[in-house]
Amino acid sequence: MTSNRRAVSAILYLLAGLWVVIAAFPFAWTVWGSFKFETDFFGAWTKNISGEDTGREYGTYFTADGYAIAFSWPVETVPTLAEVEPFLARLSTDQLEHPSIAPLFDAISNETRPSNGELRQFSRWLRSEARQGPDRFSENTMQFVTELEEERAANVSGKDFGRAVINTLVVTLSVVVISLTFGTLGGYALARSTAKYAFWILIIALVFRAMPHITLVSGYMEPLFATQISEIKIFGLTVIEEGTLWGRTFTAVVVLVAINQPFTIWMMRSFFMNIPQELDESALVDGCNRLQGFWHVIMPVMWPGVITTGLFSFLLAYNDFTVTSALLSQENTTMIPRIAGFLGSAQSDGEQMAAVAAVVSATAPLFVLIMVFQRQLVSGLTAGAVKG
Amino acid sequence: MPHRTFLWFVLPSVATMVLFILLPLVNVAYQSFFSEPTPIQRVVEVCSTNFFTGEKTCTESFTYEEVEGPNIFRGLDFICGYSVLACKELSEGAKLMNLPFYRALAFTLFYTFITTPFIIVLGLMIASLVNNLTRSVRGPIIFASLLPFIVTPLVGSLVLFWMTGNNGGLLYSLVNGLMFWTDVDISLRASATAVWAMLATYGVWHVAPFAFIVFYAGLQTVSQDQIEAAMVDGASVWERFRHVVVPHLMPLITFVLLIHIMDAFRVLEPIVSFQAQSKAQSLSTLIYEHLVIQQEKRYGTAAATSLLTILMVFILLLPVLVRTWRDFRGDGRL
Numbered sequence: 001m002t003s004n005r006r007a008v009s010a011i012l013y014l015l016a017g018l019w020v021v022i023a024a025f026p027f028a029w030t031v032w033g034s035f036k037f038e039t040d041f042f043g044a045w046t047k048n049i050s051g052e053d054t055g056r057e058y059g060t061y062f063t064a065d066g067y068a069i070a071f072s073w074p075v076e077t078v079p080t081l082a083e084v085e086p087f088l089a090r091l092s093t094d095q096l097e098h099p100s101i102a103p104l105f106d107a108i109s110n111e112t113r114p115s116n117g118e119l120r121q122f123s124r125w126l127r128s129e130a131r132q133g134p135d136r137f138s139e140n141t142m143q144f145v146t147e148l149e150e151e152r153a154a155n156v157s158g159k160d161f162g163r164a165v166i167n168t169l170v171v172t173l174s175v176v177v178i179s180l181t182f183g184t185l186g187g188y189a190l191a192r193s194t195a196k197y198a199f200w201i202l203i204i205a206l207v208f209r210a211m212p213h214i215t216l217v218s219g220y221m222e223p224l225f226a227t228q229i230s231e232i233k234i235f236g237l238t239v240i241e242e243g244t245l246w247g248r249t250f251t252a253v254v255v256l257v258a259i260n261q262p263f264t265i266w267m268m269r270s271f272f273m274n275i276p277q278e279l280d281e282s283a284l285v286d287g288c289n290r291l292q293g294f295w296h297v298i299m300p301v302m303w304p305g306v307i308t309t310g311l312f313s314f315l316l317a318y319n320d321f322t323v324t325s326a327l328l329s330q331e332n333t334t335m336i337p338r339i340a341g342f343l344g345s346a347q348s349d350g351e352q353m354a355a356v357a358a359v360v361s362a363t364a365p366l367f368v369l370i371m372v373f374q375r376q377l378v379s380g381l382t383a384g385a386v387k388g
Numbered sequence: 389m390p391h392r393t394f395l396w397f398v399l400p401s402v403a404t405m406v407l408f409i410l411l412p413l414v415n416v417a418y419q420s421f422f423s424e425p426t427p428i429q430r431v432v433e434v435c436s437t438n439f440f441t442g443e444k445t446c447t448e449s450f451t452y453e454e455v456e457g458p459n460i461f462r463g464l465d466f467i468c469g470y471s472v473l474a475c476k477e478l479s480e481g482a483k484l485m486n487l488p489f490y491r492a493l494a495f496t497l498f499y500t501f502i503t504t505p506f507i508i509v510l511g512l513m514i515a516s517l518v519n520n521l522t523r524s525v526r527g528p529i530i531f532a533s534l535l536p537f538i539v540t541p542l543v544g545s546l547v548l549f550w551m552t553g554n555n556g557g558l559l560y561s562l563v564n565g566l567m568f569w570t571d572v573d574i575s576l577r578a579s580a581t582a583v584w585a586m587l588a589t590y591g592v593w594h595v596a597p598f599a600f601i602v603f604y605a606g607l608q609t610v611s612q613d614q615i616e617a618a619m620v621d622g623a624s625v626w627e628r629f630r631h632v633v634v635p636h637l638m639p640l641i642t643f644v645l646l647i648h649i650m651d652a653f654r655v656l657e658p659i660v661s662f663q664a665q666s667k668a669q670s671l672s673t674l675i676y677e678h679l680v681i682q683q684e685k686r687y688g689t690a691a692a693t694s695l696l697t698i699l700m701v702f703i704l705l706l707p708v709l710v711r712t713w714r715d716f717r718g719d720g721r722l
Binding site: 012013015016019020022023024026027029030033041042043044045046047048181182183185186188189190192193195198199201203204205206207208209210211212213214215216217218219220221222223254255257258259261262264265290315318319321322325326336339340343355356359362363366367369370371374377378381382 | 389391393394397398400401402404405407408409410411412413414415416419514517518520521525527528529530531532533534535536538539540541542543546547548550551553555556557558561593597598601602605606650653654656657660661663671672675676678679680685687690691693694695697698701702704705709712713716
């Protein structure tokens with residue numbers, strides 16, 4: 001009996017382990033692969049593990065080039081064989097046996113084409129040597145090293161993903177603050193009212209919640225393109241530029257807040273329902289008006305609900321693709337439509353790895369969010385469900 | 389709560405919903421029937437005489453003259469147009485599945501209804517599984533499960549898509565390894581069938597964690613007395629699950645169904661990530677194409693498609709709405 005039970009329990013743990021792998025492994029795989037050369041990550045799975053092409057291309061088994069291209073950081077360039085050869089000729093036999101140089105030297109003496117990785121390793125070695133003291137090399141070498149360093153500083157083709165990160169930050173934070181303010185007030189009133197119209201507001205909100213976002217966007221596009229607004233200046237500083245309403249950050253924020261409202265008021269309402277009505281009645285008896293009672297008596301016990309609802313508002317804005325990709329101009333665009341933009345572009349110059357790096361960068365904040373707020377997320381997911 | 393106070397409290401929320409959901413919906417309905425006056429097409433003949441031969445050549449070119457004026461009523465032009473209901477093509481005997489709207493509708497319904505049972509069953513299985521494990525391992529399992537559900541759909545589907553590469557990608561190799569008895573090379577990207585299956589797989593992977601977490605929370609409140617009573621009566625594990633646990637979880641199952649059907653019906657991101665528009669279109673991607681991808685925005689067609697989509701969502705939701713309304717009439721509270 002006991003051995004039977006133990007076997008059952010072992011199977012249960014095995015199945016649970018299998019589920020964890022199915023759920024989480026694809027993310028681990030992508031994070032690992034984002035530090036590889038593209039033919040490793042997009043090639044056979046064994047290559048993503050071994051990183052053989054990454055070695056050939058970079059001389060190391062990991063590279064952050066994908067991130068460098070995505071965020072427009074300086075990218076290390078590969079010196080040509082012609083650039084490198086004169087220096088190789090000048091090195092002593094001792095130096096030629098150094099592990100960073102030997103592969104390159106062997107390749108040249110066997111008259112085979114050295115790999116990019118071997119060339120990179122050599123230039124890295126040269127730079128690290130030069131940093132130790134100028135007296136070790138001639139003027140010529142020093143100049144080559146400076147040139148290499150300068151080339152490093154020049155961007156190859158940055159994707160400027162950092163800008164999208166900042167845009168996302170602005171959009172999501174604005175959406176969270178505004179939706180919570182509106183949603184808390186509305187949710188409170190809906191929880192406390194027994195009137196028929198309160199019920200109808202909730203039912204209509206439920207119908208709105210079901211509308212595919214793209215159908216709403218098709219209602220926005222034409223009016224937004226058609227509406228011209230004039231320039232607004234405060235102290236000579238252009239606050240709002242002239243043009244159509246389309247493409248602006250605040251347009252996307254307002255639309256996301258609106259799309260968020262049905263869900264927010266439903267959720268806030270279910271949290272307010274759990275707070276006994278006697279609490280606000282006692283506040284009213286003590287001479288507060290509704291707003292004062294709401295602020296001084298109800299809100300202090302509502303923070304868990306506000307945080308949970310805020311998390312879901314955050315996720316809606318952060319994860320949105322439909323609204324942001326349709327309504328934001330190229331320069332105001334957020335991370336998710338930007339990543340989608342990477343996919344369509346020509347697949348060259350490590351652009352694919354920039355997309356992978358961008359994907360990992362967009363996932364990282366969510367990872368941290370789940371770690372910190374796991375309890376609130378679970379309670380939020382089940383809060384709506386408890387009522388059925 | 390006095391009516392006036394109520395009004396002030398709900399005003400910001402209701403105003404945003406009216407302005408940015410209700411009015412756009414009205415506009416969608418309007419745009420399905422009305423559009424700007426069609427630009428007048430003029431043929432311009434440009435002639436030139438060759439200086440040496442004296443030969444005169446003329447080329448015709450078209451110019452479009454924008455017409456100012458009120459929008460024109462288009463009747464069923466948009467709704468019956470080729471990209472939407474395709475009334476004319478259908479009456480001429482075109483095959484239903486060759487028309488974009490019906491193909492998109494078929495995929496959307498397929499995606500919604502094929503993923504649903506898998507999500508419910510998988511969610512129930514994982515929830516009862518985790519409920520039988522030591523408390524200390526449950527936290528990490530829930531953490532891992534939250535990942536596919538919380539991570540941005542576009543990103544999550546990309547992560548899966550990148551594993552399906554035909555040149556030895558992990559999922560591709562796994563599927564071909566599991567189907568070792570056939571010599572056929574199963575590409576996960578080439579055929580429409582494979583792409584549909586992959587998209588559905590993504591859908592299940594993405595939403596099953598949600599079902600799991602909701603059901604797991606429900607399992608915590610199952611009455612132990614009932615379980616023990618069933619055990620005394622000699623009920624097997626399966627019978628206890630079937631007759632005690634599932635009825636207890638029934639309201640939660642309805643809840644997950646409702647949320648999932650709403651979300652599945654608007655499926656868009658995985659198709660963009662999988663770059664599968666040529667093999668799978670959903671109603672949302674169809675509208676997205678008319679509105680965002682096309683240089684010349686097809687507002688009328690997009691609006692007509694949106695209108696039909698909204699009607700269908702409403703029909704799908706109707707049973708739930710009717711039930712909620714009955715509950716409300718029963719005890720006056722939701």
